[in-house]
Amino acid sequence: MSKGMYKAKAWGAKGGNFGILAAFIAFAAFPFYWMLMTMFKETRDLMNPNHNPYLYHMRPTLEHVRVLFFDTLYLQWLWNTAFVGFLVVLITLITAIPAGYSLARLTGKTGERLGIGIFLTYLVPPTILFIPLSKVISSLGLQDSLYSLVLVYPSFTIPFCTWLLMGFFKVIPKDIEEAAMIDGHSRLGAFLKVVMPMSIAGVLTVIIFTFTLVMQEFVYGLTFITASSRFTVSVGVPTFLVRGDVYFWGSLMGACFIASVPIAILYNLFVDRFIAGFTVGAIK
Amino acid sequence: MTKHTQSLADNERWLGRVMIAPAIVYIVALVGFPFFLALFYSVSNITVGSTETSFIGLENFRHLLHNRTFLRALRNTFVFAFVSQALVLVLAKTLALSLLKDFRGKWVVRLLILLPWVAPISLGSIGWLWILDSVYSVINWTGRALGIFGPATWPIWLGQPTLAMASIITVHVWRLLPLATVILLGGLTSIPQDIHDAAAVDGAGFWRHNFQITIPLVLPIMLVAMLFGVVFAFTDMIVIYVLTRGGPYDTTQVLASLAFFTGIDGGDLAAGAAIALFLFPVLAVSAILMLRLARRTEVT
Numbered sequence: 001m002s003k004g005m006y007k008a009k010a011w012g013a014k015g016g017n018f019g020i021l022a023a024f025i026a027f028a029a030f031p032f033y034w035m036l037m038t039m040f041k042e043t044r045d046l047m048n049p050n051h052n053p054y055l056y057h058m059r060p061t062l063e064h065v066r067v068l069f070f071d072t073l074y075l076q077w078l079w080n081t082a083f084v085g086f087l088v089v090l091i092t093l094i095t096a097i098p099a100g101y102s103l104a105r106l107t108g109k110t111g112e113r114l115g116i117g118i119f120l121t122y123l124v125p126p127t128i129l130f131i132p133l134s135k136v137i138s139s140l141g142l143q144d145s146l147y148s149l150v151l152v153y154p155s156f157t158i159p160f161c162t163w164l165l166m167g168f169f170k171v172i173p174k175d176i177e178e179a180a181m182i183d184g185h186s187r188l189g190a191f192l193k194v195v196m197p198m199s200i201a202g203v204l205t206v207i208i209f210t211f212t213l214v215m216q217e218f219v220y221g222l223t224f225i226t227a228s229s230r231f232t233v234s235v236g237v238p239t240f241l242v243r244g245d246v247y248f249w250g251s252l253m254g255a256c257f258i259a260s261v262p263i264a265i266l267y268n269l270f271v272d273r274f275i276a277g278f279t280v281g282a283i284k
Numbered sequence: 285m286t287k288h289t290q291s292l293a294d295n296e297r298w299l300g301r302v303m304i305a306p307a308i309v310y311i312v313a314l315v316g317f318p319f320f321l322a323l324f325y326s327v328s329n330i331t332v333g334s335t336e337t338s339f340i341g342l343e344n345f346r347h348l349l350h351n352r353t354f355l356r357a358l359r360n361t362f363v364f365a366f367v368s369q370a371l372v373l374v375l376a377k378t379l380a381l382s383l384l385k386d387f388r389g390k391w392v393v394r395l396l397i398l399l400p401w402v403a404p405i406s407l408g409s410i411g412w413l414w415i416l417d418s419v420y421s422v423i424n425w426t427g428r429a430l431g432i433f434g435p436a437t438w439p440i441w442l443g444q445p446t447l448a449m450a451s452i453i454t455v456h457v458w459r460l461l462p463l464a465t466v467i468l469l470g471g472l473t474s475i476p477q478d479i480h481d482a483a484a485v486d487g488a489g490f491w492r493h494n495f496q497i498t499i500p501l502v503l504p505i506m507l508v509a510m511l512f513g514v515v516f517a518f519t520d521m522i523v524i525y526v527l528t529r530g531g532p533y534d535t536t537q538v539l540a541s542l543a544f545f546t547g548i549d550g551g552d553l554a555a556g557a558a559i560a561l562f563l564f565p566v567l568a569v570s571a572i573l574m575l576r577l578a579r580r581t582e583v584t
Contacts, residue, residue, distance in 0.1 A: 024461075
């Protein structure tokens with residue numbers, strides 16, 4: 001084969017690869033692109049079947065976004081999500097950090113089994129638990145309260161984050177703690193003063209991850225909360241903005257886009273660590 | 285510090301137990317306890333308003349097995365989970381392979397591909413609700429503009445049984461593909477380059493390379509991705525709740541959505557719990573597979 005042919009073949013492979021990627025990107029991102037297109041379009045423009053939907057036939061408008069922020073409970077829902085998210089992150093960190101460390105270092109062979117056991121509870125889905133939990137929540141007098149979500153969400157964030165943190169702690173060399181203990185720290189002291197500062201990135205990953213899980217949760221939110229002012233964003237938008245036969249597509253798409261994209265960007269910054277922790281937990 | 289706390293801080297066995305206790309208590313209280321409650325509900329006649337509940341044995345299950353909607357949902361759940369998982373695996377493998385090489389702007393590509401997974405699925409599904417709208421569907425508009433759809437063709441994506449199922453499966457694949465891809469990518473990058481080089485030197489072609497080297501090496505991690513996917517697909521009700529509510533005529537109803545509509549909207553907690561428990565065998569099998577997998581990787 002001549003040099004030119006090699007080159008042509010390399011270019012061909014590159015082009016094929018590019019084509020595959022382009023197709024996947026179109027599939028993955030199109031709904032979000034479509035939300036963005038729709039949120040600035042006049043309703044009369046959207047609802048005219050003769051208009052090419054890929055183009056703007058009238059001037060872009062901010063009206064849908066204004067309606068969303070000032071005439072609906074959207075801001076309240078965003079705030080509710082942030083409130084629940086903050087408290088769930090707090091509870092998750094307080095329980096999962098010590099548990100993760102304990103599994104990584106202190107409990108040995110039993111711990112390994114226990115770790116897998118804890119991880120497996122993540123596989124017990126809300127679908128089995130939401131019915132009994134709805135009764136538990138109502139007997140605690142928490143129905144329609146955001147605290148019902150604060151109480152229940154850690155039941156799925158703790159198992160997952162414990163597993164992730166165990167992975168992160170396992171990668172830290174044991175020598176470092178041993179050196180600290182020779183220097184007179186207790187085991188607990190070595191953990192708090194030496195291991196924790198080294199694990200900031202892992203903890204940040206867990207925070208982001210917990211927050212996305214809270215934002216995505218739907219079934220418990222739908223089950224425990226009926227007052228529209230106490231919805232989280234993932235429940236409020238589909239149940240309250242879609243009522244009856246009238247769909248305010250512009251505002252609806254704006255609501256979806258604004259809530260989805262920032263969290264995705266944040267998540268993307270941490271996804272490598274997330275995968276690393278996940279697989280170390282599974283393999284080591 | 286007193287002598288007692290001093291010793292606790294150093295006693296590894298006790299420290300280990302104390303540190304893990306809060307997590308275990310939380311999980312037992314909010315996963316274990318409700319799970320047993322679900323078992324109990326399924327053999328009782330409890331409703332949302334009931335104050336007295338009595339044991340009625342397997343009555344709920346017997347009723348379910350004669351209920352056509354339930355049987356339909358059971359079948360749909362399997363179709364939905366297996367078709368979407370098969371598609372996800374094939375697509376994720378393809379996508380992961382083409383993301384393996386480094387190129388400029390890779391992080392943007394990855395961000396775009398991860399979007400469906402990170403964005404709350406209830407919101408993503410609403411995006412699809414608009415794309416699949418019966419009157420303003422952009423797919424139909426494009427199809428007609430390109431001449432793919434004739435003048436008489438105007439699919440109602442969410443209103444015709446087969447199309448509705450296909451739409452739900454598509455949205456589910458859309459949502460689960462990023463996770464499977466990212467997990468597989470992790471597996472692929474951990475294969476040392478030497479192995480690929482050696483295979484190339486020995487003259488292994490594309491298929492042979494794939495089936496004899498790459499796939500066996502990423503198999504454990506591929507199984508992890510698959511188990512997750514199966515569990516998600518089996519237990520998810522969000523896509524269906526937003527897009528079709530199980531319609532038209534229960535043709536897209538699955539166990540999870542039926543459990544919700546029966547137990548919460550309908551107030552029949554006992555029947556809802558019984559429906560949800562039919563998911564349990566699948567989960568148990570997944571859990572056992574996961575444990576086996578964990579043990580196997582432990583050995584190597």
